[in-house]
Each structure stands twice: as structure tokens, then as C-alpha cells.
Amino acid sequence: MYYWNKDNFEGLRRIGEVYASREGFAGFSRYCLLREQGLKKPALKALDEFLDGARQREVGQQRAIVCEIADLAFSNSGAHQLLSHALTRYLRQVLRAWCDEGPALAEPYRWMGKLTGESAWLQAALAHDPQDQVALRQLALDELGEVDFMVHHLHESVFLGDVTVAATKLTRASALARLIEAETTRSYIDGEVCSLREMLEAWAVYQQGDQSVGFAQWCEAQAHEFRFLKSYYYTE
Numbered sequence: 001m002y003y004w005n006k007d008n009f010e011g012l013r014r015i016g017e018v019y020a021s022r023e024g025f026a027g028f029s030r031y032c033l034l035r036e037q038g039l040k041k042p043a044l045k046a047l048d049e050f051l052d053g054a055r056q057r058e059v060g061q062q063r064a065i066v067c068e069i070a071d072l073a074f075s076n077s078g079a080h081q082l083l084s085h086a087l088t089r090y091l092r093q094v095l096r097a098w099c100d101e102g103p104a105l106a107e108p109y110r111w112m113g114k115l116t117g118e119s120a121w122l123q124a125a126l127a128h129d130p131q132d133q134v135a136l137r138q139l140a141l142d143e144l145g146e147v148d149f150m151v152h153h154l155h156e157s158v159f160l161g162d163v164t165v166a167a168t169k170l171t172r173a174s175a176l177a178r179l180i181e182a183e184t185t186r187s188y189i190d191g192e193v194c195s196l197r198e199m200l201e202a203w204a205v206y207q208q209g210d211q212s213v214g215f216a217q218w219c220e221a222q223a224h225e226f227r228f229l230k231s232y233y234y235t236e
Helices: 006-019 026-036 040-055 059-075 085-100 107-116 119-128 133-151 163-177 183-208 215-221
Strands: none
Touching: 006 026, 026 040, 040 059, 040 085, 059 085, 059 107, 085 107, 107 119, 107 133, 119 133, 133 163, 133 183, 163 183, 183 215
């Protein structure tokens, strides 16, 4: 069972073992350990018991639990089965109610943004804390992801979108990266920005020529070494 999903199962077991001794987290621990064993039905029953208990706690305690689990989930992304639908629904309910109160702190907006994938929440987190590392990292990666989408058919000489918009997104990603404290993350984003900018510049030059050959072939002739993604088309 482990050979294809090792990070997930080992992550679930590790989390389950850590939380086994935490007061109020017994059901959460059982949920993780049972999921690690592939026992989905009893795992979800244990999770329901944990969530029933969590809902009985006062609001401040629920918010602390939600933030801890959200942080845990995104710090252990390999354990992708940790956030079940029921658990995610509870986290979002608590966070949304908290955000609706308009608190002057980044935490609820940050985790709401991570859980929903909506950048507006992450922007709200930065409005309250311009140094929020989770929001900075995710927003920078989102900008890169959108440019990646725009260029992913360039090997077929097709650019999806507007080059000016793509350039603006790379500028924003670079600006966000400057505020990121983790050197490895900052270096990764800077490297991706540099590579994508070079690709956009090459595309601009290619567009001004006769385009008698495809962009990928032209890049090869110009000694540009870009990583082009391959597209696969399926027919019935």
C-alpha cells in the first residue's frame, strides 16, 4: 500500500502519533491513524466524534483548533488525505464566521485563502500583516501558476493570454518574493520568474520574425534551453 503513496501514509501516522497525547484530540489522532491503515469508514467515524466535541467548545478554542489543523495540513502537504470533506467544511465554517466579524489580524484570512484557493482572502491577510509569510508565498506561487498556464502551449507556438499581463504577474511575483524570509522559497520563485521572463522575451523576438518554423524549433536554433510542457490530446 505504501509504495505509491508513502508520504501520505507516513504523514498521517506521524500526525496521529503526535496528537495521541493531546487533550481533546483523541478522535483526531484515531482518525489519522485509521486513515493511515486504509480504514476509511471507522476513520471518518472517529473524525465525526472529534468534530462533535470541537463544536461544543467556546468560540476562541474552536478558532485555535482550526488554525492549528490548517497550519498542520499545509505544513504536511504530503499527507493529502488529512483534510477530508467533513474536516475542511468545519474549518471553513469557523474561519468564515470569524472573517465575517472583520478581525484586525491576518490569521483567519490566511487560512481561509489557503482552504478556498481564493486570492482575495490572502490579500486581506496581507492588509492586516504585510509580512504574513504564508500569504506572501501562496500569492507569489499563484502569480507564477497563472503565467505557467499562459505559456504551457508555447511549444505549439500558442500563447494563451496577453504578454503584458503575464509580465505584470511576474513583476508582482518578484515583489512578493522579496518579502519572503525562507531563502529556498525566495530563490525558487526568483528562478522561476527569471526563466519565464526569458521565455516571454524570446517569444516577443520570435513574433517579430517570419515564424517559418515553430517556436520550440526556433528556440533550439537560438540555443535557448526552455522547459516546454508537452500537451496530450485524447480522442474517443
